[in-house]
Amino acid sequence: MKRGLAVSAALAMLATAACSSNSGSTSEDGGSGDTAKTIHLALGQDVDTLLPMDSSVGDNIGVLDVVFDGLVRYDAKTGKPYNYVAQSIQTKDNLVWTIKIKDGLTFSNGEPVDAASFARSWNYSAYGPNAMANNYYFKRIKGYDAMQGETDDDGNVTVKPKAKSLSGLKVIDPQTLQVTLTAPFAGFSIMLGYTGFYPAAKACIADIKACTKKPIGNGPFVIDNWNQGTELTASKRKDYKLSETPNYDKIDWKEYAGSSSWPDFQAGDLDLGAPPPEQWQQANSDPDLSSRKVTKETADLTYLGFPLYKKGPWDSIDFRKAISMAIDRQKVINAVIPGQSVPATSWVAPNIPGGKAGTCQWCTFNPTAAKAALAKAGGWPAGQTLNIYLGKDDTSEAYFKAIGDQITLNLGIKYKLIPSEDFFAERSARKFDGAFRNNWFPDYPLNENFLAEVYASGDPKNGNTNFGYYDAAFEKAIKAGDDAPDIDTAITKYAQAEQVLAKDFPTIPLDYSNSVTFYSDRVDNVAINPFSGATELRLLKYVG
Structure with missing residues (x-):
């Protein structure tokens, strides 16, 4: 959703939706x-x-x-x-x-x-x-x-x-x-x-x-x-x-605030909850809690963007490839949000019509290839620090610190996290001079929503608002999908637009969130929406 970029602070890193009956x-x-x-x-x-x-x-x-x-x-x-x-x-x-x-x-x-x-x-x-x-x-x-x-x-x-x-x-x-x-x-x-x-x-x-x-x-x-x-x-x-x-x-x-509802779930005051990262292992080790858990991979994508509208290393596709291949996504997930995400290898979630895993060929961890790509890009400017911008959120900060540590470890590039409560406004105003966090979950189940709403602009000079990205072939593929006579043909045409992204590599997919919900014996029929990750409240049953 364009909301998704701004929006998707919505489902941020953890699905902390929690429900309950009274005690x-x-x-x-x-x-x-x-x-x-x-x-x-x-x-x-x-x-x-x-x-x-x-x-x-x-x-x-x-x-x-x-x-x-x-x-x-x-x-x-x-x-x-x-x-x-x-x-x-x-x-x-x-x-x-x-x-x-x-x-x-x-x-x-x-x-x-x-x-x-x-x-x-x-x-x-x-x-x-x-x-x-x-x-x-x-x-x-x-x-x-x-x-x-x-x-x-x-x-x-x-x-x-x-x-x-x-x-x-x-x-x-x-x-x-x-x-x-x-x-x-x-x-x-x-x-x-x-x-x-x-x-x-x-x-x-x-x-x-x-x-x-x-x-x-x-x-x-x-x-x-x-x-x-x-x-x-x-x-x-x-x-x-x-x-x-x-x-x-x-x-x-x-x-x-944040994931602070977990203690209330533990106390028996809530019927559904999700633990913060530091209590994840403990919750999953509890046999009683683990027997009352629902997990579903969602279409909630976290990815890294660059200010393509400014001059700098991010202009180079080889630099962007280097950053991507330098990140051990599974290691980051295991360290910060274990079990709550899976590494992303596409710009469209695989569980969305038209989505397919593996469209991102440079999303596989390969530090040797990352170093070679960085050298091809001309290296990183000596003495400079890579700024990484994001919103104010403890889990996001821990996650992107782990991302930054991977970049430093595998490419020797020092980084600085810059969290801000005005992140979305600053992004729209194009105030960034480094990498920045993005998140998207779809408003409706169609691959077009991951593509047109995020990357299309129709503006060859300025590109889209958040990244400054523009490619005529991408725009043409989106229009071909829009003009298609039926939805199946449209999905195929939109998939061709994702292939353009795979070639241009303007952003780096990082992970798709798992929605994880623990529930008490006072509720039943806990269902999770397959693309938003939210609990389906209309299906939730009160059993007393």
């Missing part, structure tokens, strides 16, 4: 005297909004997944999309799409979930001055450019947009939305389960500020209260009409 089998339901089955979950303290249009990180999305329903949802085992709020999604040419919405669905405030509710949401997101995080997801819809206007470096609007709605959105009747794209795109329907495409109630648009803390959703749960930084609670809707709703009644999210 007893029942809890009092809001003072009503009725017993209610309550699940307790951990929530990161960096969550600052619950507005779907502006939510692009894992914790926000995890909450919104039970508060909202999308036109499509994704199968928990395969990741494949299937219609949910949509009765049907049809097209004859991949350019004009007709979406039929199931009749009789409502938001929690009683407003209808209809074609207008989706058009309302998408227009608000696409309007540039609203500065929504998911704005760019609507760039494929006709009329998007006219809604952007111009802003200065501080985000202030200097030229107002020419339009306030997408010309490609047309409400045909209460249950029918017609969408016209700027160009054919076979994967459009696959995108529609992503958070940014959720509908919006009239009352929410009328008071956006209120909806950032207490959204009006169309899903099986309603937000009761959010004491930001401390606790978030939700209750099951009694008037919910669709089928995917859990067997519990309430959710209580407690906010934690």
Whole structure:
């Protein structure tokens, strides 16, 4: 997700999502005297909004997944999309799409979930001055450019947009939305389960500020209260009409910093949890805990980028090859996040349609070849230190320290970690003069999402924002995928774009995360989403 680059601090290194029931089998339901089955979950303290249009990180999305329903949802085992709020999604040419919405669905405030509710949401997101995080997801819809206007470096609007709605959105009747794209795109329907495409109630648009803390959703749960930084609670809707709703009644999210929820899991207060790296061995050595563990390889990719927009050693593909082959990925994983990642050998996760392991031929540890590649690149400037930029996160810092140690050990290049709370803003502003951490997990299960959203730009002069990368052959392959007559052909064309990346080697894949969750005997049916790594809350069962 472009969110992924900025986003993917979302699922960062560890899946620390934690859920639980109370220490007893029942809890009092809001003072009503009725017993209610309550699940307790951990929530990161960096969550600052619950507005779907502006939510692009894992914790926000995890909450919104039970508060909202999308036109499509994704199968928990395969990741494949299937219609949910949509009765049907049809097209004859991949350019004009007709979406039929199931009749009789409502938001929690009683407003209808209809074609207008989706058009309302998408227009608000696409309007540039609203500065929504998911704005760019609507760039494929006709009329998007006219809604952007111009802003200065501080985000202030200097030229107002020419339009306030997408010309490609047309409400045909209460249950029918017609969408016209700027160009054919076979994967459009696959995108529609992503958070940014959720509908919006009239009352929410009328008071956006209120909806950032207490959204009006169309899903099986309603937000009761959010004491930001401390606790978030939700209750099951009694008037919910669709089928995917859990067997519990309430959710209580407690906010934690980093992986600090683990002690609460150990104390029996949480039903799911993941240990920090230093306690990983102990947790796995406990036979009782190990018998209650779910592990799944996800599509969450961590990789190393370079400022290709600046002059320096990173201009040389041989230098980038040298850095990659100097890193013993498995050794780094074993030392810092044992069992929680696997070495990456591709730019698209193998468990995503179109993904294939082994596309990165220089991702295999080979210190001899690394030294030879560095010599071919002209060596490293004498007396200089390689800066490695990343966000403020203890696990990330430990991980990239191990990466830096590998580079020093095998290439003799000294390094310096530069963690910053403003990492994403600094990256977008192109302020880096060294290597930098990146992370991506897909918004929808299609190889295009790993490629176009991260590397495409259409700008031969400046390249894409974060790296400055541009290759005409890459852009051509992406367009060929977009123009393909069907999704299978599209996937094949997008795979050709990954082959261009393999040739150009602009970034270095490091690892794909494993989502590891330990659970108590108070819950069952713990399923992990195959591409986000999040626990499937709608499938989680409370057993008391």
